[in-house]
Amino acid sequence: DSGVTQTPKHLITATGQRVTLRCSPRSGDLSVYWYQQSLDQGLQFLIQYYNGEERAKGNILERFSAQQFPDLHSELNLSSLELGDSALYFCASSQGQGIYEQYFGPGTRLTVT
Amino acid sequence: SQKIEQNSEALNIQEGKTATLTCNYTNYSPAYLQWYRQDPGRGPVFLLLIRENEKEKRKERLKVTFDTTLKQSLFHITASQPADSATYLCAFLSSGSARQLTFGSGTQLTVLP
Numbered sequence: 105d106s107g108v109t110q111t112p113k114h115l116i117t118a119t120g121q122r123v124t125l126r127c128s129p130r131s132g133d134l135s136v137y138w139y140q141q142s143l144d145q146g147l148q149f150l151i152q153y154y155n156g157e158e159r160a161k162g163n164i165l166e167r168f169s170a171q172q173f174p175d176l177h178s179e180l181n182l183s184s185l186e187l188g189d190s191a192l193y194f195c196a197s198s199q200g201q202g203i204y205e206q207y208f209g210p211g212t213r214l215t216v217t
Numbered sequence: 218s219q220k221i222e223q224n225s226e227a228l229n230i231q232e233g234k235t236a237t238l239t240c241n242y243t244n245y246s247p248a249y250l251q252w253y254r255q256d257p258g259r260g261p262v263f264l265l266l267i268r269e270n271e272k273e274k275r276k277e278r279l280k281v282t283f284d285t286t287l288k289q290s291l292f293h294i295t296a297s298q299p300a301d302s303a304t305y306l307c308a309f310l311s312s313g314s315a316r317q318l319t320f321g322s323g324t325q326l327t328v329l330p
Binding site: 108152160192196205208210211 | 251258259260261262263266306317318319320321322323
């Protein structure tokens with residue numbers, strides 16, 4: 105158990121809908137990262153927050169947004185969902201920024217029908 | 218663009234042998250590399266971090282090497298066991314303002330009993 109929690113575990117929704125994925129980092133970790141993993145793309149970095157502020161952005165679509173709250177939990181919002189958004193979404197946390205190992209949560213499996 | 222490649226999609230070896238996985242990178246000279254293990258449907262688990270000034274690092278049956286001349290990292294599992302069967306990912310921290318972890322596509326290792 106990495107200490108990172110993600111909810112929900114599974115999510116099935118229709119195209120055009122909006123969903124929110126939630127992540128609680130390990131106790132004491134200030135950085136939260138979001139990744140998307142699909143079969144054909146591998147593990148893709150989406151966005152990073154550090155202590156409530158956005159610090160790095162990867163190939164995150166404009167339809168996706170995230171935030172980190174004062175209690176350090178984070179939410180990833182996915183809107184106008186398309187079939188191609190079906191994937192595993194992982195949250196990871198680390199102690200700081202940069203050269204730290206990342207601890208991954210169990211993931212949320214999103215299926216868009 | 219910065220690229221990281223794991224040049225074996227799948228590797229099958231006999232129990233007790235040493236598994237060697239390769240990670241190559243191009244257009245970049247990372248200061249360090251990380252290796253993760255991922256089991257199906259689960260989040261990656263951090264294994265080892267090696268810095269550019271460390272030629273080799275060990276942890277129990279795991280050994281990682283980092284050759285900055287060849288732009289390559291090798292990951293070894295000695296005395297392999299069926300429980301070592303998983304996908305192994307290498308990753309480096311990209312340069313520039315968006316310092317994100319870039320992951321390779323992974324090598325799926327199967328240790329046959």
